[in-house]
Amino acid sequence: MDLVEFNRFKVVLESVRRLLHRGATPNLRNILSKLHPADVAQLFKFLSPAETYQLFDVLDDHEQAAQVLKEALPEHRMIILERIDKERLSQILNALPSDDATDILEDLPEDLRAEIIARLGIRQSASVEEHLSYPEGSAGRVMVTHFLALPEDMTIADAIEEVRRAKKSEVFYVYVVDDEKRLKGVLSLRQLVMANPSSRLGEIMVTDVVKVPPTADQEDVAKIVARYNLIAVPVVDSEEKLIGIVTVDDVIDIMREEATEDLLKLAGTAEEDITTSSSLKSVRLRFPWLMITWVGGILSSVVVAAFSPTIERFVYVAAFMPIIAGMAGNVGSQSVAVVIRGLATGRIDTSQLWKILFKEVRSGILLGIAYGILLAAFAWVRFGSPLLGASVGISVCAAMTLSASWGTLLPLAASKLGADPAFISGPFMATTTDVAAMAIYLGVATALLNI
Amino acid sequence: MDLVEFNRFKVVLESVRRLLHRGATPNLRNILSKLHPADVAQLFKFLSPAETYQLFDVLDDHEQAAQVLKEALPEHRMIILERIDKERLSQILNALPSDDATDILEDLPEDLRAEIIARLGIRQSASVEEHLSYPEGSAGRVMVTHFLALPEDMTIADAIEEVRRAKKSEVFYVYVVDDEKRLKGVLSLRQLVMANPSSRLGEIMVTDVVKVPPTADQEDVAKIVARYNLIAVPVVDSEEKLIGIVTVDDVIDIMREEATEDLLKLAGTAEEDITTSSSLKSVRLRFPWLMITWVGGILSSVVVAAFSPTIERFVYVAAFMPIIAGMAGNVGSQSVAVVIRGLATGRIDTSQLWKILFKEVRSGILLGIAYGILLAAFAWVRFGSPLLGASVGISVCAAMTLSASWGTLLPLAASKLGADPAFISGPFMATTTDVAAMAIYLGVATALLNI
Numbered sequence: 001m002d003l004v005e006f007n008r009f010k011v012v013l014e015s016v017r018r019l020l021h022r023g024a025t026p027n028l029r030n031i032l033s034k035l036h037p038a039d040v041a042q043l044f045k046f047l048s049p050a051e052t053y054q055l056f057d058v059l060d061d062h063e064q065a066a067q068v069l070k071e072a073l074p075e076h077r078m079i080i081l082e083r084i085d086k087e088r089l090s091q092i093l094n095a096l097p098s099d100d101a102t103d104i105l106e107d108l109p110e111d112l113r114a115e116i117i118a119r120l121g122i123r124q125s126a127s128v129e130e131h132l133s134y135p136e137g138s139a140g141r142v143m144v145t146h147f148l149a150l151p152e153d154m155t156i157a158d159a160i161e162e163v164r165r166a167k168k169s170e171v172f173y174v175y176v177v178d179d180e181k182r183l184k185g186v187l188s189l190r191q192l193v194m195a196n197p198s199s200r201l202g203e204i205m206v207t208d209v210v211k212v213p214p215t216a217d218q219e220d221v222a223k224i225v226a227r228y229n230l231i232a233v234p235v236v237d238s239e240e241k242l243i244g245i246v247t248v249d250d251v252i253d254i255m256r257e258e259a260t261e262d263l264l265k266l267a268g269t270a271e272e273d274i275t276t277s278s279s280l281k282s283v284r285l286r287f288p289w290l291m292i293t294w295v296g297g298i299l300s301s302v303v304v305a306a307f308s309p310t311i312e313r314f315v316y317v318a319a320f321m322p323i324i325a326g327m328a329g330n331v332g333s334q335s336v337a338v339v340i341r342g343l344a345t346g347r348i349d350t351s352q353l354w355k356i357l358f359k360e361v362r363s364g365i366l367l368g369i370a371y372g373i374l375l376a377a378f379a380w381v382r383f384g385s386p387l388l389g390a391s392v393g394i395s396v397c398a399a400m401t402l403s404a405s406w407g408t409l410l411p412l413a414a415s416k417l418g419a420d421p422a423f424i425s426g427p428f429m430a431t432t433t434d435v436a437a438m439a440i441y442l443g444v445a446t447a448l449l450n451i
Numbered sequence: 452m453d454l455v456e457f458n459r460f461k462v463v464l465e466s467v468r469r470l471l472h473r474g475a476t477p478n479l480r481n482i483l484s485k486l487h488p489a490d491v492a493q494l495f496k497f498l499s500p501a502e503t504y505q506l507f508d509v510l511d512d513h514e515q516a517a518q519v520l521k522e523a524l525p526e527h528r529m530i531i532l533e534r535i536d537k538e539r540l541s542q543i544l545n546a547l548p549s550d551d552a553t554d555i556l557e558d559l560p561e562d563l564r565a566e567i568i569a570r571l572g573i574r575q576s577a578s579v580e581e582h583l584s585y586p587e588g589s590a591g592r593v594m595v596t597h598f599l600a601l602p603e604d605m606t607i608a609d610a611i612e613e614v615r616r617a618k619k620s621e622v623f624y625v626y627v628v629d630d631e632k633r634l635k636g637v638l639s640l641r642q643l644v645m646a647n648p649s650s651r652l653g654e655i656m657v658t659d660v661v662k663v664p665p666t667a668d669q670e671d672v673a674k675i676v677a678r679y680n681l682i683a684v685p686v687v688d689s690e691e692k693l694i695g696i697v698t699v700d701d702v703i704d705i706m707r708e709e710a711t712e713d714l715l716k717l718a719g720t721a722e723e724d725i726t727t728s729s730s731l732k733s734v735r736l737r738f739p740w741l742m743i744t745w746v747g748g749i750l751s752s753v754v755v756a757a758f759s760p761t762i763e764r765f766v767y768v769a770a771f772m773p774i775i776a777g778m779a780g781n782v783g784s785q786s787v788a789v790v791i792r793g794l795a796t797g798r799i800d801t802s803q804l805w806k807i808l809f810k811e812v813r814s815g816i817l818l819g820i821a822y823g824i825l826l827a828a829f830a831w832v833r834f835g836s837p838l839l840g841a842s843v844g845i846s847v848c849a850a851m852t853l854s855a856s857w858g859t860l861l862p863l864a865a866s867k868l869g870a871d872p873a874f875i876s877g878p879f880m881a882t883t884t885d886v887a888a889m890a891i892y893l894g895v896a897t898a899l900l901n902i
Contacts, residue, residue: 193615227489263713267781308769326882327748333719349496363737
């Protein structure tokens with residue numbers, strides 16, 4: 001089913017709703033068996049929590065239920081996990097690759113998680129435990145532990161036989177390892193098909209393999225996969241032993257997640273804010289960030305109050321406070337956005353700090369001069385005071401230059417120090433530039449107007 | 452070479468620089484032949500324009516030069532395209548899949564582009580022309596036209612023979628078509644390897660193929676690939692004829708590009724702002740967006756000036772102008788970010804408009820009440836005026852509720868109307884909420900304080 005064919009999807013949704021209300025389980029099963037698990041998971045978006053669980057409960061095939069649970073959004077998964085029988089959950093999780101099972105278990109409270117892990121098959125529970133031993137967001141957490149690793153002296157014919165027997169539904173690469181499981185080389189399935197059946201893997205394998213350690217940040221793994229156009233990247237431990245692979249479909253999820261995180265962090269909130277329908281949760285996520293704005297705003301009020309004699313005498317000065325803060329804030333956001341996405345996509349590099357900073361300073365000055373002249377002209381004409389014109393003109397130029405530099409320096413410095421550049425939140429930028437812009441403007445205006 | 456191993460990269464970079472300066476072409480060729488094209492393209496980031504071209508010129512293998520050009524960032528590509536001999540460029544472009552050749556040609560001025568296309572091989576120039584006939588950002592533009600399409604009655608053994616002969620370096624799927632080239636089914640390479648060699652493709656192919664039209668938006672194509680965990684998606688025309696495939700590595704580039712575009716649009720600038728080192732170009736990109744802020748700021752100044760009697764009488768009123776505008780602006784950005792990324796990742800849907808809007812209104816009210824109380828208390832204590840406290844408290848609450856609703860409604864409405872939700876730029880949001888917040892605050896303060 002195409003995304004484009006939303007109307008067909010709606011027809012399915014309506015049938016599912018009707019059958020759910022009638023409790024027509026066999027008919028439902030019939031419909032669901034024809035849908036891709038990702039499409040079943042889409043249905044949840046339009047159902048109530050009770051209906052969501054009811055629909056999931058209809059799936060009697062553990063394999064299908066597992067895939068649906070994997071594809072479901074976190075909030076729908078939670079609805080199902082809260083209601084599901086533990087025995088059934090263990091069976092479902094046994095049907096999933098261990099990385100996906102881990103991903104689902106991560107959402108559960110610690111004690112419930114331990115209980116479910118204990119009920120899993122021995123191999124599966126060991127695998128899940130191994131995944132959980134790596135930090136969240138690392139290659140070890142997202143890697144798949146089912147892969148095809150074959151010895152160097154195996155013949156191509158035997159390797160093809162192994163591919164046939166492999167349980168993994170999609171095999172794209174065959175990894176070649178020595179007796180100690182150390183990664184020696186890689187072969188694509190096509191290279192395997194093309195080779196002479198009697199040659200040995202070691203003779204035709206590619207030995208220059210791009211690989212990552214299990215502790216690598218998932219964002220770096222995604223960058224490597226994107227850079228070398230890979231379908232999967234092997235994960236090797238400190239002894240070069242092959243312990244898993246990160247596949248491209250997980251990389252797509254990682255990139256999407258990271259992009260979402262960047263944008264939301266920059267706006268001062270978090271990913272859960274998208275998926276929650278609870279305003280209380282949303283408030284909990286946003287409140288701390290807005291506190292930054294609040295504290296900054298209080299500082300601004302102190303700055304402005306300090307200049308109250310000027311404002312009292314020349315009341316029109318107050319009229320330009322919002323525009324000066326606004327211009328400075330927006331030019332700062334532009335710089336922050338350019339640096340953060342430049343770093344995320346690898347287009348800019350912290351080693352170029354000075355080059356980028358000088359470009360931003362120059363842009364800030366040029367934009368500041370242009371808007372300074374415009375605003376000075378407006379203020380002069382509107383209030384007939386050339387000195388007010390000069391004050392707003394100089395202030396806009398100074399505040400915009402400062403903001404552009406500040407918005408470049410902060411994320412670049414964070415990244416250079418090994419921190420996440422997106423920690424430079426929008427609220428923090430906005431509020432610091434606000435305070436600075438007010439101090440500059442009212443300072444300049446006081447100096448000039450009192451001449 | 453790992454991204455992690457930046458130090459090794461630096462050593463290579465230093466050698467390349469030294470050899471470039473000495474003009475030691477054979478040694479350079481030796482080093483470059485051992486590097487992945489993506490890594491050669493990385494070197495450009497640290498070289499001057501003259502050195503960049505000099506290094507590219509060293510690559511005498513057209514195949515390698517083509518891959519390097521493909522992997523190079525737009526700004527480095529431009530440096531090379533401006534200097535390269537047209538004959539050589541045609542040869543290089545002949546060595547690329549037509550989608551990549553098109554991608555490179557897109558950057559050239561129209562007349563130069565036409566000249567180069569005329570010099571390409573007949574098949575390649577026809578393919579490039581076909582790509583260019585689809586709109587920018589469509590599946591037709593990014594699809595690969597080299598794929599393996601085989602007839603239904605072919606045996607598995609013969610199909611494997613075709614895979615062996617195929618020129619395409621990585622084949623993952625085999626597409627099954629009828630005599631009219633209409634897409635009938637698909638088989639993964641592994642399914643092919645697993646099948647009985649004497650069966651026919653038509654017997655074992657998967658017939659329920661996820662496919663897209665050439666006019667599909669590349670963002671929708673990326674969503675489909677992500678949703679169904681595909682390695683490639685076939686592109687079929689209105690007669691169901693298979694005309695190309697979009698591969699997962701292109702999807703990764705598309706997703707990254709779209710995420711970058713969203714964030715930069717939201718900040719009020721464009722992707723070129725990352726790659727350009729020219730501040731003049733950067734100013735050209737940012738100036739129009741800042742004009743929105745400027746016009747909004749002028750409106751704010753008119754609003755504030757209209758209330759100058761209040762400000763003159765109660766000068767401390769001016770002190771709270773920045774904080775009220777700031778709180779409203781930031782809560783609005785949070786809503787915009789949540790809606791835009793929610794839509795981009797498919798987690799929220801325009802059909803849920805009212806549900807999402809109500810959640811945002813509730814969050815806005817709750818945050819407004821919390822911060823309203825905090826600010827009212829501060830203002831009352833600081834300036835000893837309960838009426839000022841009431842004014843700022845009520846205004847923050849009203850302005851935050853309004854901003855949260857506005858920031859939700861605008862992108863959702865844009866998306867519902869088929870427009871890009873990210874067109875709701877940050878500057879536009881910031882400036883409209885600023886004007887509204889000033890009007891609310893000064894209106895409320897005037898009413899209350901003049902009692």
